[in-house]
Amino acid sequence: MYQNQHQFHIPVMGTGHSIDSPIRVAHLGIHSVISVVDDLLCEKIRKHYCSEFNLPYKNIARSSKDGRAERITAYLDMVAQIVSEKFNEMKDQPFFQNSEKDRYFNLLPDENPLKKSYEYARVITDKALQSDLLKTLTESMVPGSIDVNIMAKVDALKMDKNDQPLSSEFSDANAALRGFVNSVISSGVVLSAGFNPRLYSYLSEFKEFYRDKTGKAKKSIILKVSDFRSALIQGKFLAKKGIEVAEFRIESGLNCGGHAFASDGQLLPILLNEFREKREQLQKTFEPMIRSFYESQGWDYPENSDEVAKPKITVQGGIGNSGEQLRLIEDFEMDATGWGSPFLLVPEATCVDEFTTEKLAAAAEKDLYLSNVSPLGVPFNNIRGSGSEIHTKELIEKGKPGSKCPKGFLVSNTEFTENPICTASAQYQILKISQIEESELSSESKSLEKKRVMEKTCLCTNLGTGSLIRLGIMKPDYGRQAICPGPNIAWFNRTYSLDEMVDHIYGRTGSLVPEERPHMFAKEMAMYVDYIETMLEQCEPGSPEMKKMEKMRKNLHEGIEFCETISQTKPYGDENLKSLSVACIEQKERLELLFTKRELVQ
Numbered sequence: 001m002y003q004n005q006h007q008f009h010i011p012v013m014g015t016g017h018s019i020d021s022p023i024r025v026a027h028l029g030i031h032s033v034i035s036v037v038d039d040l041l042c043e044k045i046r047k048h049y050c051s052e053f054n055l056p057y058k059n060i061a062r063s064s065k066d067g068r069a070e071r072i073t074a075y076l077d078m079v080a081q082i083v084s085e086k087f088n089e090m091k092d093q094p095f096f097q098n099s100e101k102d103r104y105f106n107l108l109p110d111e112n113p114l115k116k117s118y119e120y121a122r123v124i125t126d127k128a129l130q131s132d133l134l135k136t137l138t139e140s141m142v143p144g145s146i147d148v149n150i151m152a153k154v155d156a157l158k159m160d161k162n163d164q165p166l167s168s169e170f171s172d173a174n175a176a177l178r179g180f181v182n183s184v185i186s187s188g189v190v191l192s193a194g195f196n197p198r199l200y201s202y203l204s205e206f207k208e209f210y211r212d213k214t215g216k217a218k219k220s221i222i223l224k225v226s227d228f229r230s231a232l233i234q235g236k237f238l239a240k241k242g243i244e245v246a247e248f249r250i251e252s253g254l255n256c257g258g259h260a261f262a263s264d265g266q267l268l269p270i271l272l273n274e275f276r277e278k279r280e281q282l283q284k285t286f287e288p289m290i291r292s293f294y295e296s297q298g299w300d301y302p303e304n305s306d307e308v309a310k311p312k313i314t315v316q317g318g319i320g321n322s323g324e325q326l327r328l329i330e331d332f333e334m335d336a337t338g339w340g341s342p343f344l345l346v347p348e349a350t351c352v353d354e355f356t357t358e359k360l361a362a363a364a365e366k367d368l369y370l371s372n373v374s375p376l377g378v379p380f381n382n383i384r385g386s387g388s389e390i391h392t393k394e395l396i397e398k399g400k401p402g403s404k405c406p407k408g409f410l411v412s413n414t415e416f417t418e419n420p421i422c423t424a425s426a427q428y429q430i431l432k433i434s435q436i437e438e439s440e441l442s443s444e445s446k447s448l449e450k451k452r453v454m455e456k457t458c459l460c461t462n463l464g465t466g467s468l469i470r471l472g473i474m475k476p477d478y479g480r481q482a483i484c485p486g487p488n489i490a491w492f493n494r495t496y497s498l499d500e501m502v503d504h505i506y507g508r509t510g511s512l513v514p515e516e517r518p519h520m521f522a523k524e525m526a527m528y529v530d531y532i533e534t535m536l537e538q539c540e541p542g543s544p545e546m547k548k549m550e551k552m553r554k555n556l557h558e559g560i561e562f563c564e565t566i567s568q569t570k571p572y573g574d575e576n577l578k579s580l581s582v583a584c585i586e587q588k589e590r591l592e593l594l595f596t597k598r599e600l601v602q
Helices: 021-028 039-052 067-091 100-107 113-123 127-140 172-181 197-203 228-239 268-296 322-331 341-345 354-362 387-397 426-437 443-455 459-470 487-491 498-506 520-536 544-567 577-601
Strands: 032-035 146-151 188-192 220-225 247-251 312-316 336-338 368-371 380-383
Touching (some): 021 067, 021 100, 039 067, 039 172, 100 113, 100 498, 113 127, 172 197, 197 228, 247 268, 268 520, 341 354, 341 487, 368 487, 387 443, 426 443, 487 520, 520 544, 520 577
Parallel strands (some): 188 220, 220 247, 247 312, 312 336
Antiparallel strands (some): 368 380
16 A cells, blocks of 8 residues: 555545546556446446557456456556556656656645655755655655445345346455455555445455555555444454454535435534544554454464554545645644545546536536435435436436436345336336326325436446546447536536646645635535425424434534634634634524424424
């Protein structure tokens, strides 16, 4: 694993938008995350890049018994080879000739020791000393990590040719993990979207996640978590099997891209503060368990035990300027941050088609919303007017709603069938609409229910379409592109170079977003009150859902009070703390009004 020389990484975005990000930016030392949910997409893009870089390519048939794992391994191996070739070619370049090698160092944060040494070497007059320093700098260069994301709960069991379930090792998540482990890359696997005991237990079957005699592990575990309790529970589960968590990635429940997993109203500052206060508890809890496991196996415990079970803590979700970046690094003591949606407008870093890029650049806040389109039944960040939305409406207008479900990664519903099917499939939607028509609901309720059914779209295919169009594998008129930006994208209004975005993150140039952009904490606060407003309309008095809303109300109050304290501190650079102060007053009043109205109705 390579140490991150930067204070940020590029998280996974959709199935296709960051699928080739390492090929684009890893040679420059920037970490990024690939989704391997769609191994069939990986195969198509592998064929493309093998042709572009003159690498041998042999198709891995969809009918291959372990095809999913094999396709993922082949794709990651190819990415690693391309990154290695680009990186080594860059290392051979001369210094101070405006080369990619110079760019590597210029992109680094100003306080990075390598950046400082590079700047010193530029002005030093002693040629012998300069030569030695430049040699050391070259030897110190490392590429960005090629990390891999696996959605833990996207774990359908595959069927054999007789329509019988295969053994659990061939489940989608387990096969993806095996594909990652068998690849040559030495990096981290990001496990997201929930705790999957079957997958987590499967981790222990691979020696690559354990430290060898030198104290190094070939692969690492990165867990995306919603709060400290989740980190502790999942970390303990793995520690009992001797597996360390290298990093916990905290993500805002709502102010993020992709699927939105709302917390119990705990705002991000509250969560970060708990991690800051209790982070030592993580190592103290995990280290004895890991030591005990090593001893039970008769293994030598790593000599560098001070670093064992000492996870990094990072955060992502809605970060938009250098002031917020510094707040997270300095005040909350985060080791790094994740910048996702803004990089969708950086063609050098991500894989987005022209039509969708123009939509993103022109998007205002009203164009970005939490939608009902995901077959997983989880709110999904969306943009109005996407190719996917247009295609879905066309199918409905033709009287043929739903997808043919060509990939089946999100099959989970057994309401009408013995084997799971996808709620975005034509098969499910026809059956469900028929059931609604035969029900005793009012005409208005039937229309509303049918609308909700037909909103579901084929994310398996559509989230990868934009990358295929961008790379020229698919024609633009195919359309259907889905994308899942966070609301933060509304404040970025054009495409940017990689250098522009990195300089923006580190505050080295004028901000790319206007001063009036609300603070990330203010935006998250408003989104949670919006969420409560929507949920209250659906809750019956005294129901478990209503009790959950009361808990969210209490937690939001605590979070708002904490944000009020933050708003009174000195802002970092271009941090808009004034908007946070205003939001605390407005959202507190709005929250109370929502519950007061609810009580009057009851």
